Every structure is written in structure tokens, then in C-alpha cells.
Amino acid sequence: MKPKIFIDGEHGTTGLQIRTRMADRSDVELLSIPEAERRNAAIREDLLNSADVAILCLPDDASKQAVKMLEGNNAVRIIDTSTAHRVATDWAYGFAELDGDQAEKIRDARLVANPGCYPTGAIGLVRPLRQAGILPQDYPVTVNAVSGYTGGGKQMIAQMEDPANPGHIASPNFLYGLTLQHKHVPEMKIHGLLDRAPIFSPSVGRFPQGMIVQVPLFLQDLADGASLKSVHEALEAHYAGQSIVEVVPLESSQAMPRVDAVELAGKDTMKLFVFGSEGGDQINLVALLDNLGKGASGAAVQNMDLMLSA
Template sequence: MAPKIFIDGEHGTTGLQIRTRMAGRHDVELLSIPEAERRNAAMREDMLNSADIAILCLPDDASKEAVQMVSANNNVRVIDTSTAFRVNPGWAYGFAEMDGAQADRIRAARFVANPGCYPTGAIGLIRPLRAAGILPDGYPITVNAVSGYTGGGKQMIAQMENPDHPDAITAPHFLYGLPLTHKHVPEMTVHGLLDRAPIFSPSVGKFAQGMIVQVPLHLDDLAEGTTMESIHAALVAHYAGQDIVSVVPLAESNALPRVNAVELEGKDTMKLFVFGTSGASQVNLVALLDNLGKGASGAAVQNMDLMLAS
């Protein structure tokens, strides 16, 4: 019998994208409730408890409530796309490529926390350098990023796309998270293996799907002898054999005049770049992804497949 999957929040931005990705699949059975009943708690509880894997695409509070609904039922495994459980040690963090053992942890887990979109880029760049001893304790990391506006869910999509919306946003590009307390900072710190919280400055551009995450570094403050080439080599070694996360060859990135935030729109992959000038004292590490692809729905389906393969 095909495993049953229920997407709670299937009519929201992340849920819909997961449904689209599952459309042609015959190896799983999708359980579904009508859009009009999406907040019907009794119906959701019934569906959640009928599933082999429940994928939660809900705000944090609703996710916590859904987890409560299945907590006594060990037959149900959960992938949560919200922020609620990402630094909870009882949950596997759903970034399969972040270290060599993570895919196995996800395969074996009952509870998997899907990463945030920005942390996917930031951790993807930072963690291998911490693990390799290149980024020393106490290094003051900054993370600067731009996201497509779908990252803000149904509400921001309406604000960006509907000029008559009472809170319409007309800016083509805006900074937010200005108090520097964005909800993604804890997971960047924990899963980036950082001992000091990064300064995180997010922004949104007037495009639907895409993301650039930048981590600039001063080489003089890294492990002795670190060069642009050795950083690149550490990333290449870390992601060797991976097909979803790739490290762009230096010769290729050196020749690029610009990076297009929407290049990977609709794709579930992530590209990592090391920019700078050979022999100079600074580099800029860049991750390019689709906030709804490897940053959300693509990663959720990847995690589901790992769990189904266990």
C-alpha cells in the first residue's frame, strides 16, 4: 500500500508548492481536505492521524497544535516547515547536505524540522567552514540576503501583487528585520555551529521566487593561511557527490559580471559561490536558491523521500 501523506496547510504558499511537486507521483497517496475546511480542527486531526507522514505548512502556533494532535500516535511521522522546532534537539534538522550523517538522521527520524529559506543558504556556506576549522570561534559573521516576496506567504503576496491592498507594498526592494532579531537567527547559530550569533539583514525584492544569501569574510581573521582557493576547496570537499547543492568552480564565478536572484526559480537546487580576487584579503560567499524550492517545498519533498526510503 502506498504511504499516505497529508499536507496540513495544503492551500497556502508552501503547501501548494509541495502539492505541485507531488502531482505526478503514484508511489504515495495524498490525503486532502477541501479548502473551505482548512481550519476545521476535527477534520485536520483525523487526517493527521491517518497519515504515515504529515507535512505541516502552517504558522508556528498551528504547527505546535498539529504536533500535539499526533503526539500520542507513533504511526505518524512529521515534517514541519515552520520555525517552531528547528532548534529543538528532539527533532532532526531537515538539511540533508549539512553534514555527512544528516541524511541518515532524517531517514530515521519521526520528527523533521524543515529549515528556513535564509538559513539554508547561510548554514550551507558557514557550517563546512566551521567544521573544517577555517572559521574561528568568535568570528563576527554577517548574513545579508534578499528573498522573493513569496517568502512572506499569502499575506505578503497579496501586499506585493495587489495595489489596492490596504497595506500594499510598492517598494521594489526593501530591508526588514531591522531590530536584528529575525526568527531565523537561532537556527543559523545552532546549525551553523557558531558560538556567536550572526548579524542578519534580510530584504525582499519585487520578484516572486528566488534568493541570494551573502556571507562576506575577512581572510586575515580566519585560520592562518586561509585563501579564497582554500575556502572554495573546503566547500567543494564538503559537497562532493551531492547533486542538490553544488559549488560553482572559481574560474566560472570569476567570470561572472552579476548574480541573478531568480536564476534558480522553480528549481530545488542551491548553488554556492566564492567571490573575490585571488591574493586579496576578502571574500564574499554567496548562496543562490529559490526560497520556495530548496528553501521550503523542495526541501520538504526531499526530506519526505528520505523518510520513505528508511
């Protein structure tokens, strides 16, 4: 019998992207709710409880409500793409490349919290250096990033694409999260193994999908002997043997004139770079991904496949 998958919130941006990725799959059965009934709690609850895996593509409060609908039904496994459970200790963090045994933790878990798009890049860069002893746990990390506007969901898509929208945004690029209290910060701190919350400065560009995440570092404030090469080697060692996250060779990085935010649009992989000059005292760590790919829907499907392989 094919495993049954219900995407709660399938008509939203992330849900639609998951459906697209699963459109040609014959190994699972997709349970679906008509868009007109998406707010019908009774139908949603029935579909949630009929699934083998429920993928929640909902705002935080709605995700918490969906989890409550499944209380007492341990047969249904959950992937939550919202922020609601990303730092909860009883949820597996759905970044399979986080550690050597993280894929196995996801495979065996009933509750999986899909990472945020920005944190996927930031944690993907920072955590390997923390585990290698190169980055001190109290280092004052800063994270600067730009995302495609689809990360803001249907509302922002309409604001960016429709000049007649009352909230139309004409800017080619804008900074937000100006209070430095962005909802992704706790996730970056905890899963980045940091003592101090990073300063996070996100922005949105006038392109639908894509993302650049930057973490600049001073080498003299890292472990003794840290260099462009040793930082790169630590990332290479961490991600060795898997196919989703690519650490770009130093030689290739040094020859690049620019990094294109949309290079991985439509793909579910991530590229990591270490930029700087040999003998210099600064480096810039950069993650390149699709905000809706490895940053959201692609990661959800990756986690679902791991869970179904148990």
C-alpha cells in the first residue's frame, strides 16, 4: 500500500511547490482538500488523521492547531514547515546534513521541523566551524542575506508583482527585520551552537526565487592558526559524502567575479563558498540556495523521503 501524504496548506506557496515536486511520483498517494474547503476544520482534521505523513505548510498558530488535531494519533508523522517547532527539543530538526547522524534522526522521528530558508544557509556555514573548534561559541556572528520575494508568501508575491495592489512594493531591493528581532534568530543561535544571538539583517530582491546568505568573519578572532584554507577544509570535511550541499573549491571561488542569487532557483541543492584573499585577515562565508528549494519545499520532500525510508 502506498503511503498517504497530506499537505495541510497545499494551496499556499510552499505547499504548491511541494505538490509540483511530487506531481510525477507514483510511490505515494496524495490526499487533497479543495481550495474552497481549506478552512473547514472537520475536513482538515479527517485528512490529517488519515495520512501517514502530514506536511504542514501553515502559519505558526495554524500549525500548532494542526498538531493538536493529531494528539493521540501516533500513527501520523508530521513535517512542520512553519517556525513553530524549530527549536523544540522533542522535534527533530529537518536539516539532514546538519550532523553525521541527523539523517537517521529524521528517518526515525515522528515529529520533524523543517528549517527556515535563511537559517539553512547560516547554520550550514556556521555549525561545521563550531564543531571543528574553529569558531568560538561566543563569536559575535553577523548574518546578511537577500531572498527572492516568494519567501513572503502570496501576500508579498502580489505586492511585488501587481502594481494595482494597495500595498505594492516598487523597490528593486529592500531591507526588513529592522528591529533585529526576526523569528529566525533563535533557530540560528541554537542550531548554530552559538552562545550569542547573531545580528541578522535580511533583505528581499526583485526576483521570485533564490537566496544569498553571508557570514563575514575575522580570522584573528577564530581559533589559533585559522586560515582561508583551514576554514574551507572544515566545511569540506563536514559535507563529504553527500550530494545536496556542495562546498565549492577555493580555486573556483577565487576566480568568480560575482555570485548570482538566482543560480539555484528551481533546484533543491545548496552551494557554500569561502571568499577572501590568501594571507588576509578576513573571510566571507556564503551560502547560495533557492529559498523555496533547499530553503523550504525541497527540504520538506527530502525529509519526507527519509521518513518513508524507515
